[in-house]
Amino acid sequence: MLARDMPDWVWQGERGMLRSFDGNxxxxxxxxxxxxxxxxxxxxxxxxxxxxxxxTLLVELVPGSEPSEALVRALEADAAPPQPPAGRRHEIAVxxxxxDLAEVAASCRVMPREVVELHSGAEYTVAFxxxxxxxxxxxxxxxxxxxxxxxxxxxxVPAGSVAIAGEYTGIYPDATPGGWRLIGRTETxxxxxxxxxxxxxxxxxxxxxxxx
Amino acid sequence: xxxLVMHPGALTTVxxxxxxxxxxxxxxxxxxxxxxxxxxxNVLVGNQEGAAAxxxxxxxxxxxxxxxxxxxxxxxxxxxxxxRSVSGSxxxxxxxATAAPHQTSFRLRAGESLRIGATLGGARGYVAIRGGVDVPxxxxxxxxxxxxxxxxxxxxxxxxxxxxxxxxxxxxxARLDAAYRSEPRLRAIPGPQxxxxxxxxxxxxxxxxxxxxxxxxxxGMRLEGxxxxxxAKPDIDPEGVVTGALQIPGDGQPILLGCDxxxxxxxxxxxxxxxxxxxxxxxxxxxxxxxFERTTPESARAAWREREDAWRGxxxxxx
Numbered sequence: 001m002l003a004r005d006m007p008d009w010v011w012q013g014e015r016g017m018l019r020s021f022d023g024n025x026x027x028x029x030x031x032x033x034x035x036x037x038x039x040x041x042x043x044x045x046x047x048x049x050x051x052x053x054x055x056t057l058l059v060e061l062v063p064g065s066e067p068s069e070a071l072v073r074a075l076e077a078d079a080a081p082p083q084p085p086a087g088r089r090h091e092i093a094v095x096x097x098x099x100d101l102a103e104v105a106a107s108c109r110v111m112p113r114e115v116v117e118l119h120s121g122a123e124y125t126v127a128f129x130x131x132x133x134x135x136x137x138x139x140x141x142x143x144x145x146x147x148x149x150x151x152x153x154x155x156x157v158p159a160g161s162v163a164i165a166g167e168y169t170g171i172y173p174d175a176t177p178g179g180w181r182l183i184g185r186t187e188t189x190x191x192x193x194x195x196x197x198x199x200x201x202x203x204x205x206x207x208x209x210x211x212x
Numbered sequence: 213x214x215x216l217v218m219h220p221g222a223l224t225t226v227x228x229x230x231x232x233x234x235x236x237x238x239x240x241x242x243x244x245x246x247x248x249x250x251x252x253x254n255v256l257v258g259n260q261e262g263a264a265a266x267x268x269x270x271x272x273x274x275x276x277x278x279x280x281x282x283x284x285x286x287x288x289x290x291x292x293x294x295x296r297s298v299s300g301s302x303x304x305x306x307x308x309a310t311a312a313p314h315q316t317s318f319r320l321r322a323g324e325s326l327r328i329g330a331t332l333g334g335a336r337g338y339v340a341i342r343g344g345v346d347v348p349x350x351x352x353x354x355x356x357x358x359x360x361x362x363x364x365x366x367x368x369x370x371x372x373x374x375x376x377x378x379x380x381x382x383x384x385x386a387r388l389d390a391a392y393r394s395e396p397r398l399r400a401i402p403g404p405q406x407x408x409x410x411x412x413x414x415x416x417x418x419x420x421x422x423x424x425x426x427x428x429x430x431x432g433m434r435l436e437g438x439x440x441x442x443x444a445k446p447d448i449d450p451e452g453v454v455t456g457a458l459q460i461p462g463d464g465q466p467i468l469l470g471c472d473x474x475x476x477x478x479x480x481x482x483x484x485x486x487x488x489x490x491x492x493x494x495x496x497x498x499x500x501x502x503x504f505e506r507t508t509p510e511s512a513r514a515a516w517r518e519r520e521d522a523w524r525g526x527x528x529x530x531x
Contacts, residue, residue, distance in 0.1 A: 010404045013484030014512035016454040018404050025449070036236065051235035051452030053476055058452025060235070063487055064516045129238040130450055130476025133360050137450065174360065191237075193350045193362055199237035 009075045015048075017059040017067060019075050025139055025167060028055035029127045031079035033203050038080075044071050052128040052203050054137065085125060087204035092171070093212040094120070094162050098182035104147055104164065115183060116211055118142045124169060126205040134173040134191025134199040138207055141169050153179035160185045162209065169209075184209075213343060213378070214278040217371040218325060221273035223429075224367040226345050229262040231353035231363075235452055235475040239362070242355040243471050245430060245494035246336050248523060249287035252388055253340035255527055256284035256317040258381025263344030264354035266367075268337050270497065272328025273367065275339070277320045281375075282342035282383070284317040288334035288495055295325040316385040316530070317342075334495030343375035357472055359431060387526040395421070395500070396492040398485045399507040399515065400458065405448060405480035409460070413441040417482055418504050422466065426498040430472040432459075433493065435502070439464025440482055450478040456485035456493070458504075468493055488515035 009019040019035065021028035029052070036052045039059060046065040051058040059075065061067060067075075096116040098104075105112040124138035131137075141164060149165045154177060157163070161172040163180035172178055173190035190200045201207065217224075227250060230243020244250035244267055251261040259265075266273070272290050277283075285292060293309040312318070312326060320326065326339065347354050350363040358366055367373075406414050422437035440460045452475060453459070458466045459479040468485060469477070485493055486507060496502065507515075 011401055011484075011509045012404050012452075012481065013401055013454045013456050014486055014509040014516070016452070016457075016484065018451065048232045049235040049241075049452075051475055053451030054449035056449070056451040058235070058454070060232070060452070060454055064513065064520060066513060128450070128476065129236060130452075131238060131474050133234075133238045133240075133362065135238050176359070197237060198234065198239070198351060203236060 012058065015061045015063065017061070017075055019057045019059070021055050021079055025054055025127070026125070027082060029139065030082050032057040034080035034083065035074070036203065039071070039074055042070070042074065044068060046071065053130070054127055085204065085206050087126065087202060087206055089206045090201065091208050091210050092186050092188050094184040094186050094209045095212045096184040098162065098184045100181040101183045104145070104181050104183055107147055108144055110144065115145065118145055119164070119169065119183060120209045120211050124207045126201045126203050126207065127168075128203050129199050129201065132172070132174060132176055134201070136170055136190070136201040136207070138169045139167060141167055147181055149179040150181065153177050157182065158185065160187060162186055213281055213341070213375040215281075215341065215373045215375070216276040216278060217273055217367050217369060217373070218276050219274040220366070220368045220371075221268045221328065222271040223269040224273045225267050225356040225358065226264050226347050226364055226367070226373070227267045227355045228264040228353055230355050230471060231351045234351055238475045239351060240357055240360070240472045240475060241455065242353065242357045242362070244338065245471055246287050246338070246491040248388070248491050248519070249336070249338045250340070252315070252386050252523065252527070253284045253286040253338045254344070255524070256286070256315070256384045256386060257282050257340045257342040258379040259340060259342065259344050263340065264347060265338050265340040265345060268328060268339070269335055271330050272337060274325055274327045276325040277322065279322050281320045282317055282378070283320060283326065284340050285312060285314050285337060286340070286386070286388070287337040289314050289332045290337045291329035291332055293327045293329075294320065295327050297323065315388060317383045319383070331497070335497045336494055341375050343378040346374045346376040359472060382529040383531045384527055385530050388523055395502070396489070396496070397503050397505045398489045398493060399512065400483035400485045400504045401507060401509060401512060402483045403481070406482055408443055408480045409482055410441040410443060414482060418506055421501040421503050424496045424498050424500050424502070428498060430470045432470055432473060433468040433496065435466045435468060437465070440466065442480065446480050447478055448480050450476045453477040453481070454484060456487065456490050457481045458483050458485065486512035486515060488512065488519050
């Protein structure tokens with residue numbers, strides 16, 4: 001283990017403590033989720049929110065409060081060793097008729113049918129939820145399907161759209177502007193403020209897409 | 213107690229202190245953009261500080277009170293009249309209008325209305341009603357998140373709102389410093405990605421005025437000024453963001469994130485406005501200018517404590 005001469009976290013404002021992790025996205029994200037679980041379980045009274053990102057963990061403090069020594073120690077600790085996925089498993093039925101399916105196939109130099117096979121053949125991990133309530137960033141996309149976001153985002157992406165961009169696949173829980181490439185749609189409800197927890201998918205959960 | 217929205221104003225929503233703690237589900241905190249003003253309005257009418265009240269923007273609503281009420285207006289000063297109908301007529305021409313006080317709680321009789329017109333200062337004002345606005349609690353808060361349609365929607369004509377159980381606190385007044393100040397200096401903590409910008413460009417950011425664009429809302433305030441120049445593309449691996457963060461998209465023009473911001477963002481951030489100065493940002497209107505001043509997390513917390521210690525001391529009973 002390399003010695004560090006400075007902590008791996010930085011301030012984002014006076015309330016945000018942002019820890020970053022090394023390695024590829026899967027490794028860094030797994031470490032961020034492990035620390036998220038640890039800090040959430042620690043019930044630190046000065047912590048208002050704990051938000052995993054792709055390769056980071058944001059700890060947001062209660063206004064006016066300072067981090068306790070125990071919280072700083074937790075943020076500065078070495079990354080947890082990788083663990084096998086412990087989240088819930090979900091199968092999500094998808095109708096692969098997205099508006100961008102043909103274009104994605106063309107830019108990946110495969111047939112649309114092969115896009116469906118590649119996308120539904122992989123197993124994904126929920127890296128984090130962001131952008132809008134319940135929107136999952138799923139990692140594990142076959143590298144053959146890596147496509148850039150649209151240069152100009154759509155004004156309105158329909159709710160339930162299954163989409164890809166870069167190394168992620170995701171699902172739009174609600175109609176919203178968005179720049180990811182649409183390959184299908186699902187009827188699955190991803191976000192319900194009346195449920196506990198409100199988001200169907202949680203960071204660390206495992207997802208497979210099943211062609212409907 | 214029931215209130216009736218006779219006219220909604222430009223952008224009127226129910227807000228409290230928001231729903232922190234759901235960032236990992238992708239949920240924005242929401243809540244009052246000028247949280248000091250909301251808290252003061254609640255204390256003036258005898259509510260808990262974090263009770264739900266009404267936030268209005270640029271041009272306020274007209275609200276009819278079907279029962280007797282105690283209300284208080286805070287935030288920026290708006291042109292506000294109390295309307296009393298003359299001889300039972302409902303026609304506007306038969307209405308007697310008197311100016312409503314600012315930062316002072318006062319009683320309204322059943323059948324009177326509050327007509328909140330254009331702002332006389334900054335962007336946002338608040339009206340608290342004794343008992344608090346009693347809309348359903350969603351994820352721990354009565355705040356409206358407009359984009360995600362969480363906890364209700366923008367108020368519209370004909371909406372009826374109920375209030376909760378009222379206290380019997382005395383009427384009060386406050387002497388908070390003016391919520392609105394022209395050309396404020398906002399203190400900001402550099403980072404976390406200030407390294408991705410050319411150093412001269414960050415210096416320029418901290419020494420130049422930025423103008424608030426008309427494309428601004430509770431999600432983000434777009435600013436126009438000398439563009440930030442990046443060493444590389446502005447995209448970063450998405451990470452959790454805080455309210456007040458200044459993110460820089462490809463055009464180099466900062467977006468100051470508001471209370472309805474997403475939970476995560478994929479643009480580099482040059483700095484974050486401190487909590488003690490966010491009310492100044494919340495009160496800025498399109499066309500207003502800001503400048504930014506470097507500070508540290510320690511100074512930011514001291515500034516927060518100073519304001520926390522000061523504001524309640526300005527509130528006094530008047531009966």
